[in-house]
Amino acid sequence: MQRKNKKKFRDLSKEKRPKIKRKRYGYFFILGLVIVFSLLFIFKFFFLLSPYEKVKKLFKKYKIENPNVILISIDTLRADRISCYGFEFIKTEHIDSIAQEGVLFENCIVHVPLTLPSHASILTGTLPIFHNVRDNGGFVLDNQRMVLSEVFKKAGYKTSAFVGAFVLDSKWGLNQGFDYYFDKFDLSKYKSISLGDVQRRGDEVVNEALKWIENNKNKNFFSFIHLYDPHTPYEPPPPYDSLYPNRPYLGEIAFSDEQVGRILSFLEENELDKTTIIIFTSDHGESLGEHKEGTHGFFLYNAALQVPLIIKTPFRELSRKRVKTLVRSIDIMPTILEISGLEIPTEVQGRSLLELLFDSDKMLNLEAYSETFYPRYHFGWAELISIQKEKLKFIIAPKPEFYNLEEDLNEINNLYSEGNKIAKEMKAKLNSLIESYSAKEEIQYQNIDQETMEKLAALGYVGGFVNTAEESKNLADPKDKIELFNLLTSCKEDTLAGNFDKAIEKINKVIKEDPDIPDAYFSLGNTYFKMKNYEKAIESFKKTLELKPDYDFAMLNLANCYRILGKLDEAISEIETFLKYDPKDSQAFYILGDIYLEKKDYKKAFENFQKAVSFSTLMSDAFNGLGVIYYAWNDLENAEKNIKKALEINDKVRKGHFNLAQVYEKKGELEKAKEEYQKEIEIYPLNFRARFNLGKIYGIFGDYDSQIIEFREVIKSEPYFAIGYLYLAKAIMDGNGDLREAVDIAKKGISLGPEPEYLPLGHFILADIYNRMGNLVMAEQELQRGREIQARNRSK
Numbered sequence: 001m002q003r004k005n006k007k008k009f010r011d012l013s014k015e016k017r018p019k020i021k022r023k024r025y026g027y028f029f030i031l032g033l034v035i036v037f038s039l040l041f042i043f044k045f046f047f048l049l050s051p052y053e054k055v056k057k058l059f060k061k062y063k064i065e066n067p068n069v070i071l072i073s074i075d076t077l078r079a080d081r082i083s084c085y086g087f088e089f090i091k092t093e094h095i096d097s098i099a100q101e102g103v104l105f106e107n108c109i110v111h112v113p114l115t116l117p118s119h120a121s122i123l124t125g126t127l128p129i130f131h132n133v134r135d136n137g138g139f140v141l142d143n144q145r146m147v148l149s150e151v152f153k154k155a156g157y158k159t160s161a162f163v164g165a166f167v168l169d170s171k172w173g174l175n176q177g178f179d180y181y182f183d184k185f186d187l188s189k190y191k192s193i194s195l196g197d198v199q200r201r202g203d204e205v206v207n208e209a210l211k212w213i214e215n216n217k218n219k220n221f222f223s224f225i226h227l228y229d230p231h232t233p234y235e236p237p238p239p240y241d242s243l244y245p246n247r248p249y250l251g252e253i254a255f256s257d258e259q260v261g262r263i264l265s266f267l268e269e270n271e272l273d274k275t276t277i278i279i280f281t282s283d284h285g286e287s288l289g290e291h292k293e294g295t296h297g298f299f300l301y302n303a304a305l306q307v308p309l310i311i312k313t314p315f316r317e318l319s320r321k322r323v324k325t326l327v328r329s330i331d332i333m334p335t336i337l338e339i340s341g342l343e344i345p346t347e348v349q350g351r352s353l354l355e356l357l358f359d360s361d362k363m364l365n366l367e368a369y370s371e372t373f374y375p376r377y378h379f380g381w382a383e384l385i386s387i388q389k390e391k392l393k394f395i396i397a398p399k400p401e402f403y404n405l406e407e408d409l410n411e412i413n414n415l416y417s418e419g420n421k422i423a424k425e426m427k428a429k430l431n432s433l434i435e436s437y438s439a440k441e442e443i444q445y446q447n448i449d450q451e452t453m454e455k456l457a458a459l460g461y462v463g464g465f466v467n468t469a470e471e472s473k474n475l476a477d478p479k480d481k482i483e484l485f486n487l488l489t490s491c492k493e494d495t496l497a498g499n500f501d502k503a504i505e506k507i508n509k510v511i512k513e514d515p516d517i518p519d520a521y522f523s524l525g526n527t528y529f530k531m532k533n534y535e536k537a538i539e540s541f542k543k544t545l546e547l548k549p550d551y552d553f554a555m556l557n558l559a560n561c562y563r564i565l566g567k568l569d570e571a572i573s574e575i576e577t578f579l580k581y582d583p584k585d586s587q588a589f590y591i592l593g594d595i596y597l598e599k600k601d602y603k604k605a606f607e608n609f610q611k612a613v614s615f616s617t618l619m620s621d622a623f624n625g626l627g628v629i630y631y632a633w634n635d636l637e638n639a640e641k642n643i644k645k646a647l648e649i650n651d652k653v654r655k656g657h658f659n660l661a662q663v664y665e666k667k668g669e670l671e672k673a674k675e676e677y678q679k680e681i682e683i684y685p686l687n688f689r690a691r692f693n694l695g696k697i698y699g700i701f702g703d704y705d706s707q708i709i710e711f712r713e714v715i716k717s718e719p720y721f722a723i724g725y726l727y728l729a730k731a732i733m734d735g736n737g738d739l740r741e742a743v744d745i746a747k748k749g750i751s752l753g754p755e756p757e758y759l760p761l762g763h764f765i766l767a768d769i770y771n772r773m774g775n776l777v778m779a780e781q782e783l784q785r786g787r788e789i790q791a792r793n794r795s796k
Helices: 002-011 017-046 051-061 093-100 115-124 148-154 202-216 248-269 329-339 354-358 374-379 421-437 450-459 478-497 500-513 518-530 534-547 552-564 568-581 586-598 602-615 620-632 636-649 656-666 670-683 688-701 704-717 722-734 739-751 759-773 776-795
Strands: 068-074 103-109 158-162 180-182 221-227 276-281 306-312 321-323 367-372 384-389 392-396 401-404
Touching: 051 329, 051 354, 068 115, 068 248, 068 329, 093 248, 093 276, 093 306, 103 354, 115 148, 115 329, 148 158, 148 221, 148 329, 158 202, 180 202, 202 221, 202 248, 221 248, 276 329, 306 329, 329 354, 367 421, 374 478, 384 421, 392 421, 401 421, 478 500, 478 518, 500 518, 518 534, 518 552, 534 552, 552 568, 552 586, 568 586, 586 602, 586 620, 602 620, 620 636, 620 656, 636 656, 656 670, 656 688, 670 688, 688 704, 688 722, 704 722, 722 739, 722 759, 739 759, 759 776
Parallel strands: 068 221, 068 276, 103 321, 158 180, 158 221
Antiparallel strands: 103 306, 276 306, 367 384, 384 392, 392 401
């Protein structure tokens, strides 16, 4: 057939041949058009689609309706100390596996090198100049701000958070929108406080997280998991302490990597990895001695600002990619929301990075704002503010700095000069950014509760916030003060470790070099306070207040010194002086009310508590104090109302459940009283009076076994509480326990010298025990002694 066609073609005249060729070429032309239109169709759907539409197609392809989301933040994790970021001296296989299966961002910059404000930016997608959380302690994220968890919760997700440090406790406001927020840092448990005590190990955090995910794995969930381990003090557990000898920071990172591995394994075992998006990042890095900064918070160099950011999806198409363009931690929230198909709140200042997951080579030319007010707030030195655009960086300081990071990665060669055109342009951009992105309205913060204030001051987490009205150009440049800063930091560490003489020597050296640092005198006062040299502590706190009259923590500690010495009138005088400088300080009015309550001047106590709540409706301690006064006035309804209000604001308010239990007990509602005492003990296990009262209620119910357990705990935690021994002896007797033990315990209680009105009770209990033992002579003797003491008491 082919040969015939060929012959036929040869036999055709030349005129006819072109016509057949044109017909054949027409077929090719049509085929070509089909191919072109097909390619255009493919191009449209795979290249012209928005990143969100591309993700939707991938969700459809992988049969995922709504993804689960886990945000992992490892505190103080410097990007260039992970193997997938090029560091050869550590093994981080689990973090590396996230990078292999996801998209790694090589240049992610945070906005504050401090834990609380940085996480506030991550979770709100806004800059610190907008959300106004500028430091650890003393700042609370206002509930006007929209947190990532709130968006997920409104979308029907179950939400949870698990934090490894007290600095992220729910009292700082990050718990908004979380169904479950695992913090539970009970500072009252610690008789001796050190910075290490206010964190928990990563394995404890992950244990709790996996337990919650296990219970919620059949629902859509968003979980925030925060591991604090690489933060100081560096104390990696075995075997990481020996695997990284003399490099404990790396040991902590390796231990954290193991915890990340536990999360990944759990997801795989439960097939949740097929439906879960993982975002891995950090709040800030660690200087590790660069620019003479040991840790973080003081400077704005990239050792503390550049952090890892890795996004892993269930999609194979979005894996093994690396993004070079600069991104910011405020971009994390909008990215998570867009990839999850949720609406991004209008106030968010970051931008979604979703397009970079598809096109990793794209350059966004974003500008990264960063700040640290730590030198300003704590020492009266200038704050630092920076802007970075790709490889160019400008820092506002009394001595401005400008770096080309492409040529000078370690920020050693300051290129700033008055005539530097690029530096001037970046400074102008920074000023414009501050103007555009700052919050326009004044944010109202809730006050920190009394116990937290005391503990934070003792821990050295906070210092005095200096007056920021003064022009920073007139303040000292932190670069010139770094050695003094390091010395003062080591003073606090010495004090916490009990090396008081060493601390005092260092603080005096600081004061000699710079006599105008309020924090130096504050630290000196804290050291003397821990030495129980209250007179010297008073001198130091007074000097602190001379330099900064509105320094609330100095006022608080000064008042405590006077109260310990029994000089209540002096304490009142100091607080009233403080109120002249800050006449609306609710905390000061609360303390004043508490002192008057101690003096049993209920009227003045009531007036000051009312002033406290008038300036802060979230002053839980003051509402609790009002409840105590109403209780003393036998107005049980108002007592219950105010104490419940306190617990509604802060369910961990000191003695809140205890006071409510007393109200119920007085009303005869013993079952409710028992429940409240149990809640108080759960929160504050060392509250021996709650245990004592709970034990008495168990006795009324005839539950002597439980009563004995509580009374034993009472004398264990408070070995000089005489009445506890007496009631324990009676409980053992009533519960048909060992009567000889009961005798010994009763005698111990009497020997401790209980208050006169309770001393007869001791002898009566002892008489009863002897009577049950059949020793009538001893029983009669103890009975007679009890009656004699009782008669003497009546005659007085």
